[in-house]
Amino acid sequence: MYKVFKFGGASIKDVESIKNLGEILLSYDAEKLVVVFSAMGKVTNMLEKVVESYVTKSNDSIEKLQDVKDFHDNILSQLFDEKHAIYDEVNNLFVEIEWILEDDPNQEYAYDYDQIVSIGEFLSTKIMSAYLHQIGFANKWLDARDLIRTDNAYRNAKVDWKTTVSFVNNQIKEKHSVTQGFIGCTSENFTSTLGREGSDFSAAILAFALNADEVVIWKDVPGMMNADPKYYSDATLLDKISFDEAIELAYFGAKVIHPKTIQPLKQKGIPLYIKSFVRSRESGSKISEGIATSPKIPSYIVKENQILISISDTSLSFIVETHMSKIFSLLSKHSVRVNMMQNSAVSFSICVDNDAHKVPRLLEDLKNDFEVFFNDSLRLYTIRHYTSESVQSLVKNKDVILEQKSRNTLQIVAK
Numbered sequence: 361m362y363k364v365f366k367f368g369g370a371s372i373k374d375v376e377s378i379k380n381l382g383e384i385l386l387s388y389d390a391e392k393l394v395v396v397f398s399a400m401g402k403v404t405n406m407l408e409k410v411v412e413s414y415v416t417k418s419n420d421s422i423e424k425l426q427d428v429k430d431f432h433d434n435i436l437s438q439l440f441d442e443k444h445a446i447y448d449e450v451n452n453l454f455v456e457i458e459w460i461l462e463d464d465p466n467q468e469y470a471y472d473y474d475q476i477v478s479i480g481e482f483l484s485t486k487i488m489s490a491y492l493h494q495i496g497f498a499n500k501w502l503d504a505r506d507l508i509r510t511d512n513a514y515r516n517a518k519v520d521w522k523t524t525v526s527f528v529n530n531q532i533k534e535k536h537s538v539t540q541g542f543i544g545c546t547s548e549n550f551t552s553t554l555g556r557e558g559s560d561f562s563a564a565i566l567a568f569a570l571n572a573d574e575v576v577i578w579k580d581v582p583g584m585m586n587a588d589p590k591y592y593s594d595a596t597l598l599d600k601i602s603f604d605e606a607i608e609l610a611y612f613g614a615k616v617i618h619p620k621t622i623q624p625l626k627q628k629g630i631p632l633y634i635k636s637f638v639r640s641r642e643s644g645s646k647i648s649e650g651i652a653t654s655p656k657i658p659s660y661i662v663k664e665n666q667i668l669i670s671i672s673d674t675s676l677s678f679i680v681e682t683h684m685s686k687i688f689s690l691l692s693k694h695s696v697r698v699n700m701m702q703n704s705a706v707s708f709s710i711c712v713d714n715d716a717h718k719v720p721r722l723l724e725d726l727k728n729d730f731e732v733f734f735n736d737s738l739r740l741y742t743i744r745h746y747t748s749e750s751v752q753s754l755v756k757n758k759d760v761i762l763e764q765k766s767r768n769t770l771q772i773v774a775k
């Protein structure tokens with residue numbers, strides 16, 4: 361039975377991390393493994409800049425691409441002998457981007473985005489596969505486009521599970537394979553992507569298809585914590601988490617795992633481990649069916665850059681069902697997800713991520729039918745399993761604008 365390992369950008373951000381990761385994989389040499397990689401370091405962000413420059417015809421796309429080349433060249437020269445075949449393979453991938461950049465941008469931004477940004481994962485897996493061979497970890501490089509079939513909703517592609525299950529089982533035969541996270545392929549053979557941070561989801565898709573033993577997501581944190589260590593210095597490791605709790609935490613914005621990751625694993629009862637690639641011998645967090653979350657402590661989630669939008673009828677009459685249906689259809693039209701909502705007699709408030717592309721368009725549409733006020737630069741705090749002490753310490757020195765409580769979850773919008 362296979363185990364599926366996923367390594368994100370931070371685990372392969374430089375030569376030292378890559379060597380550390382090599383050691384980890386060698387220690388699992390006896391196991392049947394599918395290893396999924398994201399792009400190295402911040403390469404996806406760098407490639408997004410190339411796309412931005414290309415679609416806005418800013419003339420500096422070649423320069424932006426050079427940054428990506430320099431980053432990889434620096435790593436290559438430290439890992440491989442000058443005559444290694446990897447140099448040509450990497451070069452060919454850059455030529456693919458250069459060909460795209462020579463032509464005019466496509467009509468569809470998301471299509472261009474996927475064709476260019478996906479190269480980050482092809483680069484990282486080519487390099488990692490070659491490096492792992494070199495240190496004695498035999499492996500087969502697989503193209504994720506031969507594994508994961510999607511629709512053509514570029515940048516947020518939906519998985520065709522049936523085709524994917526049969527592709528995966530036909531392709532994955534080797535003891536060790538290496539493949540790209542984040543990437544799929546449409547029925548017309550174009551590259552698609554599953555959405556930012558989608559590599560976790562890729563690992564879950566492959567595990568689902570293979571009926572894997574377990575999935576391990578290797579991170580730069582000790583596991584799933586009860587808070588982001590960036591905001592809370594006393595963040596504590598959660599050693600055990602039920603699938604349902606993990607889904608809730610990811611839904612409210614815990615960044616450790618991509619929200620789509622849990623569902624396929626839960627369906628097949630495949631446990632998910634989150635472990636530290638720095639302290640790889642520690643057990644980390646185990647997420648599985650039928651276990652109580654422990655330790656039983658409040659979990660804190662912070663979402664930054666929120667905007668609170670208050671919507672009321674221009675005649676100040678009650679907000680009725682027909683208004684709601686109009687508001688939700690606009691949210692859906694602009695694919696804006698509601699993080700929190702609250703209704704009063706004459707207004708309806710929603711708190712959403714202040715996306716610079718989507719929100720201004722949404723506001724414009726809302727203003728056609730409603731009176732709209734907003735308050736931005738806010739933070740949304742969520743406490744799961746709140747206690748009176750945890751709430752008190754959270755609201756202390758904060759200008760609370762909105763608060764909402766259910767049995768297990770408390771949410772606060774504050775400045």
Ligand code: ASP
Nearest residue numbers: 398404542556557558559
């Ligand atoms: N490289 C992609 C990203 O940064 C996918 C991932 O890391 O999961 O969004």
Ligand code: MG
Nearest residue numbers: 368369398557
């Ligand atoms: Mg990443």
